[in-house]
Amino acid sequence: MQLLSIIKTRKISPEQLFMLSVLAVNGGNYLYNLILGRLLGPEQFADAAVLITFLLVLSFVAMTFQLVTAKFSVVFESNVFSSFISKVYKNALLVGISLGVLIIGFSNQLQAIFNTSSSSMFVIFGIGVPLYFIMSVNRGVFQGKKAFKSLSITYQGEMLSRLLITLGLIFLFNIQSSVVIAIGILISFIFGLYPFKTKHISFKMTFINPAHSKQIRNFFILTAFYELTQIIINNSDILLVKHYFESYEAGLYASLALIGRIVYFIAWMFVMLLLPTVIQLKKEGKDTAPILFKYVGYIATIALIIVLTCAIFPKLMITLLFGECYLPMAPLLWKYAIATGMFAVSNIFAYYYLSLDKYVPVIISGVFGMLQMVLVIFYHESLEQVVHMQIIAMILLLIIQITFFKLNTKNSLI
Template sequence: MTTLQIPYTKIEIKGSQVFMLSALIVNAGNYIYNLLLGRILGPEAFADAAILVTFLLILSFMAMTLQLSVAKFTGSFNNKKKDTLLRYSRKWSLLVGSFLGVFIIILAGNLQEWFNTSSAHMFRIFGMGVPIYFLMSVNRGYFQGKQEFIKLSITYQGEMFSRLFLTLAFILILPFQSSELVSLGILISLLPGMLPYKKIRANLLPDINSKELSHLKKFMMVTAFYELSQVLINNGDILLVKHFFDAHSAGLYSSMALIGRAVYFVAWMFVMLLLPEVVKRQKEGKNTQKVFGKYLGMISILVVSVVLINVLFPRLIIEILFGSAYMEVAGILWKYALASSLFALANVFVYYFLSLDKYLPVIISAIFGVLQLTVIAVEHSSLEAVVEAQIFVMGVLLILQTGYFLYKNNPFPIKQSYSHFDHH
């Protein structure tokens, strides 16, 4: 694990600590980016911008399949096989990314109609960036797996800062629709996110044997399945609200979602550190439950604090972050924060078991992702009804994930009937 020495001192900071600090800065920068868009554009235009941001989040979850797979197997392969894995993953990331990007470009007109946006070009510009994003995620997975957290931090910083400053400059200077400029900012920001770029120097690299390749493919398939559930749970509500409600209501909901989801994205920083540490401990034959308990405890303190703040100061939070134009959702802000908190906690269990090659929690999460969308599609009489549906679904999901953890770690010798879902 790399360290960073503070100039003119003997103080060294661990790479994981640098990454945590970097992730805080990146999350803060992304928040500022969204808040400024909300204030500059107003609820109606912000609804279009929020769709692009949501598409970016969906893309990040899909690309996370590649990143987590590369991270997991980079951590377990020897040095030369790490480069083989990187080359293999880059080839497939470009193929899959190009296919998905072309698919988005072709369907741009349909996407405009479904989401009631002002432009179809915003989707076409976005589609051009998909292959780059997938390639960038493979690069990040390599650094994550090797626990080179300083280099990993640089890739996130480059993407965030360039998107923040370029998008604002475009909106203030260029005479085009704001949604198209937001999409252009997202596209260009992916290029700095590719740096530092890991070069593969060796010409003759060892092959990945059939057993390793089979394990890799299985892990990728399960991870992709899980990331799909993440897409459904984390972003499906915004997409459905944009479809079922008018632009003003969709903009209000998007602002509330941005505030309420702060807890999830902060919790994500801990999860990023959890996965490689669990894989490493498992490989060394060490206990993994203690490190899981540590991260779960930290995230639990975080989510309770966030929900409490949203209960006590909802109007103040909205006034500071978005302004009085968004005050209509102040009364249900804490409910959205609660729904996000329940999901964040359930997510910790899933990533823990995923790193141990136990896949039943992934299936459970995917089922509840579909269930959440179904409930919202049936009951969307108001924004509050949409939020309350999520609280119910995520609450049950957390209970099931906790129950599965207790079952797998039961000190009593009960036969475990779920073993056929798990790879040992």
């Protein structure tokens, strides 16, 4: 009761509220994955991990629309903003429908490539793709306008509905199937739409002057390229392991990836706050570097704590989170955490420059994302080797990003 009274009397800023909300959402998503891992076991969890990875890939693709919306929600006002947002919704829906049709059409081929037990899970997932793109544009408006309460609600609605519906179906009907997981994901997209601002949608012809169109197009292409690198770095390892290894090993690796990526998911809340803040400071002609240093410091500290915890208590962490059947991954846990920690810090640099419309760090991320994938394709004799290849790629990426920042800062002072 005393804690509640302190929370009521102490004013929490919208940014702090959003950060707490993101922590809750990430915690809920983690709980969702952990329960699935325990219920399904390594082999069946491997199928679930493919769907979860597809969801992460979708989130990165749709994030292009969200970040573009967020940026220009800050830049544009009144009628220009209305025309812009209406056009973004139309394009997002078109892309969402196209991707959904492709996933449904190639569901059998996807089943063969990733060695899954069903193609139906891809069909159900594909149906929900257009909804996710609409949801992402809606979130972009909230993010750009710093409506963090509404932004928090949409993330919480998606997470809670997915968790409760999926687990409810599994326990009520005793069905441990990837199709049930796909249904839970599809329904969660509907809940994630709330609160939805229908006033921003118009099917009338919209006009945006050529100068603004060029500005939007350039940022969209840059963001899309960077989100592609995010997809490659974040998800290619799980999909490649599912392709090259047996289901049991792929399920073990999926548990390793989930635990090791804790630092990345925590870092994401800082990225969500970083982009609109940097754009606003730039618009006001203020120095943006202190914000970068602040968030890099946060992420580096969190990454170090997680790596040390994984190194000192690997068996305890895996046993508590997934169960004893996943213990073979214990020796690799701290190594995987190193790779994701370095990627999380590198990511802050890349998003910082993305906010400033600078292309080089984005291209750097793309190059090293491809390098990571190529290394895993050529060197995958064991799961340990797969992890080592990622560490090599992420060390090089972080060194290059820091070097670019120093050179860019030095040149701007001359």
